[in-house]
Amino acid sequence: MNSHFLYDPSELLKAIKDFPKGTGILAFRDIPNILNQHVVGKKTLDFGCGAGRSSRILNALGYDVCGVDIASTMINSARLLTSEIQFKVVDRPLNRLLTETYDLIFLSFVLMEMTKAADIVVTLQQLKKQLNPNGRVVVITASNEMYLHEWLSMKPMTKNINSGLPAEILLKDYNTTVTDIVWSESDCFEFFAGSGFSLIEKYYPLGQDRDDRPWLIETEIAPFVIWVLA
Numbered sequence: 001m002n003s004h005f006l007y008d009p010s011e012l013l014k015a016i017k018d019f020p021k022g023t024g025i026l027a028f029r030d031i032p033n034i035l036n037q038h039v040v041g042k043k044t045l046d047f048g049c050g051a052g053r054s055s056r057i058l059n060a061l062g063y064d065v066c067g068v069d070i071a072s073t074m075i076n077s078a079r080l081l082t083s084e085i086q087f088k089v090v091d092r093p094l095n096r097l098l099t100e101t102y103d104l105i106f107l108s109f110v111l112m113e114m115t116k117a118a119d120i121v122v123t124l125q126q127l128k129k130q131l132n133p134n135g136r137v138v139v140i141t142a143s144n145e146m147y148l149h150e151w152l153s154m155k156p157m158t159k160n161i162n163s164g165l166p167a168e169i170l171l172k173d174y175n176t177t178v179t180d181i182v183w184s185e186s187d188c189f190e191f192f193a194g195s196g197f198s199l200i201e202k203y204y205p206l207g208q209d210r211d212d213r214p215w216l217i218e219t220e221i222a223p224f225v226i227w228v229l230a
């Protein structure tokens with residue numbers, strides 16, 4: 001585990017090379033405080049870790065992280081970037097019990113890559129079994145507003161937005177378009193409740209002057225939601 005724990009988001013931004021630079025900072029800027037407030041214990045599963053960005057952020061915050069993903073290519077990339085964190089490939093849907101239980105299970109930008117509501121519920125039900133009795137699940141998803149407005153770093157490209165259907169969004173910094181599955185906040189709530197989770201808190205991080213970014217509407221409307229579940 002990293003011995004230099006970083007609680008200041010601006011320090012995190014400097015330390016994690018692929019820490020988001022634009023609108024994406026709003027997904028992670030408040031995570032140190034949110035985790036300090038809600039999570040007891042350090043043992044963490046970063047579910048849908050991709051190339052390990054979220055795992056590296058959690059590791060830098062002092063969490064003892066195992067990153068898992070269905071994509072072996074992503075896990076291979078994650079392993080190349082750090083040897084401090086354990087990374088594993090998992091099945092889809094998550095139909096085999098992971099062997100360990102966790103104080104924190106973290107999902108950042110994962111639901112938007114899951115195409116079927118039933119898979120999401122089965123996966124969350126399985127994750128609930130991996131949570132310690134006082135454990136917390138933290139989920140970062142798109143807010144209902146994400147695909148409706150242009151942001152500093154993102155521009156929605158799909159006109160008619162419906163929960164459960166794909167939407168294209170241009171990532172301006174990379175000049176590339178990605179396709180997400182839109183899940184409305186009410187559908188997400190149904191997935192969580194249907195998997196046996198209770199909502200502890202919901203956060204809508206807004207852009208602030210101290211972020212030192214030329215925000216567009218991020219100061220008034222939140223592109224992301226951070227859910228804390230038990």
Ligand SMILES: C[S@@+](CC[C@H](N)C(=O)[O-])C[C@H]1O[C@@H](n2cnc3c(N)ncnc32)[C@H](O)[C@@H]1O
Nearest residue numbers: 048049050053054069070071092108109110113
């Ligand atoms: C957009 S990436 C997010 C990566 C990382 N959490 C972050 O924030 O940097 C979403 C990841 O979720 C993974 N994923 C999608 N469905 C999954 C599933 N059912 N089980 C595990 N991982 C999944 C994808 O393979 C992808 O790597």
